[in-house]
Amino acid sequence: MTAFADRVEHVSISGIRKVFEAAGEDAINLGLGQPDFPTPxxxxxxxxxxxxxxxxxxxxxxxxxxxxxxxxxxxxxxxxxxxxxxxxxxxxxxxxxxxxxxxxxxxxxxxxxxxxxxxxxxxxxxxxxxxxxxxxxxxxxxxxxxxxxxxxxxxxxxxxxxxxxxxxxxxxxxxxxxxxxxxxxxxxxxxxxxxxxxxxxxxxxxxxxxxxxxxxxxxxxxxxxxxxxxxxxxxxxxxxxxxxxxxxxxxxxxxxxxxxxxxxxxxxxxxxxxGPQEPVREMVDTFEERRDLVLDGLTDAGLEVPTPEGAFYAMPKVPDGWCEEVLERGVVVVPGDAFGANGAGYARLSYATGTEELKEALEIMAEATRAVR
Ligand code: PLP
Missing domain, CATH: 3.40.640.10 (Type I PLP-dependent aspartate aminotransferase-like (Major domain))
Structure with missing residues (x-):
């Protein structure tokens, strides 16, 4: 029988992909790890x-x-x-x-x-x-x-x-x-x-x-x-x-x-x-505006979230069942434990997504928070 290498045996397929697979086609995707901008x-x-x-x-x-x-x-x-x-x-x-x-x-x-x-x-x-x-x-x-x-x-x-x-x-x-x-x-x-x-x-x-x-x-x-x-x-x-x-x-x-x-x-x-670095500055400015929007939205929903100072992610503390509730209501977020055991009780939201979609997602997340509390 052919054997498999032990070191690969311990590697599991990313938990992030499982969330995407569970989401419907019309879901608002806050699970993405890539900017929603064109290459310059x-x-x-x-x-x-x-x-x-x-x-x-x-x-x-x-x-x-x-x-x-x-x-x-x-x-x-x-x-x-x-x-x-x-x-x-x-x-x-x-x-x-x-x-x-x-x-x-x-x-x-x-x-x-x-x-x-x-x-x-x-x-x-x-x-x-x-x-x-x-x-x-x-x-x-x-x-x-x-x-x-x-x-x-x-x-x-x-x-x-x-x-x-x-x-x-x-x-x-x-x-x-x-x-x-x-x-x-x-x-x-x-x-x-x-x-x-x-x-x-x-x-x-x-x-x-x-x-x-x-x-x-x-x-x-x-x-x-x-x-x-x-x-x-x-x-x-x-x-x-x-x-x-x-x-x-x-x-x-x-x-x-x-x-x-x-x-x-x-x-x-x-x-x-x-070449010119303006596209980078424009993208970062947009991310900062969205970061503020997300921080306000999550805080208004009663969630605790450390202020993210970079990248395009926020990681609020969330109640039990929150990620599932949010997913059921059509917003994809990644449960924090996909990033390690200490991530349990958190969720990762990417704001590399359009502002209007983000606003809609924040409303849904606020409703979901009320539902699970
Ligand atoms: N390091 C971190 C922290 C990342 O988030 C990523 C991609 O998500 C990478 C490295 C890998 O980047 P690349 O797409 O260039 O392979």
Missing amino acids: AHARRGAIEAIESGRADAYTSNKGTPQLREAISAKYDRDYGLEIDPADVIATSGGSEALHLALEAHVNPGEEVIFPDPGFVSYDALTHIADGTPKPVGLRDDLTLDPATVEDAITDETAAFIVNSPANPTGAVQSEADMREFARIADEHDVLCISDEVYEHIVFEGEHHSPLKFAETDNVIVVSACSKTYSMTGWRLGWVVGSNRRIERMLRVHQYGQACASAPAQFAAEAALT
């Missing part, structure tokens, strides 16, 4: 021109085209004053592949990976796939990750911890002080900090800080992507940034698993990163 025209044109000229026909260098890696390096300088050698970047198939490379290249069998709970569903799954041991840790009341919680969870078996700001599913943004602490912890305990920054540009209050800026060793690596910033989830283009020795290790996985990121997507990403 200049990014699309970058791919179209590359395809028509034949430049996108062949494999690129394994790490990605030199021009794209230059554009990523320039982005870090522009945004954070960070000097990144383009040789220390791998263009990947979305942030997902970048996370996969980071874990595959750094986790030995059984070693622990600490990550936020509730947290992005891939952290647990990719840790299993890398044959590591997931170690989810709880959040503060405001749904940020306390560096002290991470530090307390570190043992001799810890390979890495994951920080995600702005965060999915909570919309929480870590402070600069927290990011400095995460860098210190990575340095002092000699564990890897994987900073998942795919929502880095969707911040409403203050700004995003990367622990990469504060680390004194090469124990911080950064994962990011075009997916959320440029509404390019379908293009599958992300990257990982780290020291040269870490990049070379991750390249061993990427080279044989992927060869290179899709060439047309690389040209689109280069155009997105080097």
Whole structure:
């Protein structure tokens, strides 16, 4: 009989998909993890021109085209004053592949990976796939990750911890002080900090800080992507940034698993990163307006919800049976326990959906709240 690998046995299909399947066709979908905006025209044109000229026909260098890696390096300088050698970047198939490379290249069998709970569903799954041991840790009341919680969870078996700001599913943004602490912890305990920054540009209050800026060793690596910033989830283009020795290790996985990121997507990403950034600002402004609408609506309905300062999610505390009631009334939300055991009693709402639909959904959620209380 053919056997299945144990490390895949522990991976279950995301709870999010189950909710979509249960929803009717006319449901208002607040379950989506992707912006409801078009990819900027200049990014699309970058791919179209590359395809028509034949430049996108062949494999690129394994790490990605030199021009794209230059554009990523320039982005870090522009945004954070960070000097990144383009040789220390791998263009990947979305942030997902970048996370996969980071874990595959750094986790030995059984070693622990600490990550936020509730947290992005891939952290647990990719840790299993890398044959590591997931170690989810709880959040503060405001749904940020306390560096002290991470530090307390570190043992001799810890390979890495994951920080995600702005965060999915909570919309929480870590402070600069927290990011400095995460860098210190990575340095002092000699564990890897994987900073998942795919929502880095969707911040409403203050700004995003990367622990990469504060680390004194090469124990911080950064994962990011075009997916959320440029509404390019379908293009599958992300990257990982780290020291040269870490990049070379991750390249061993990427080279044989992927060869290179899709060439047309690389040209689109280069155009997105080097072209006008107004579409990003417009999208973020719209998300902020909707965030306020959602906060007001949920608070008026009597729900407690920490103020999300980034991404496009809100995570209210909800009474028992609330998610089912809301779904029955035609609004899709994701039960918080799809993001880890500590997510029980919460729901994730995405406001990457039209304002009118959001208003309707908020009314329905208020009715559902009255019904289950
Ligand atoms: N990290 C977080 C926190 C996410 O929410 C997502 C997607 O939802 C990803 C990474 C993966 O992004 P990509 O679509 O670029 O693979």
